[in-house]
Amino acid sequence: MYAWIWRHLPGPVAVRAMLALVLAAGMVALLMFVVFPWLEPYLPFNEVSVE
Secondary structure, X not given: OHHHHHHHOXXXXXXXXXXXXXXXXXXXXXXXXXXXXXXXXXXXXXXXXXX
C-alpha cells in the first residue's frame, strides 16, 4: 500500500517525502479529532472504579 502511494505522488523524492509527511499528519489529525472522539463513548475505559 505504501509503495502504491509513493509511486502515485508527483515530483522528485524531496517533494514526495514532504507530501507523504503531509498525508501522514492529515491521517493522524483525522483520527485524533474525528474518529477517536466519536469512538470514545463506546469504549469500556470510561467505567473506572476502585473497590
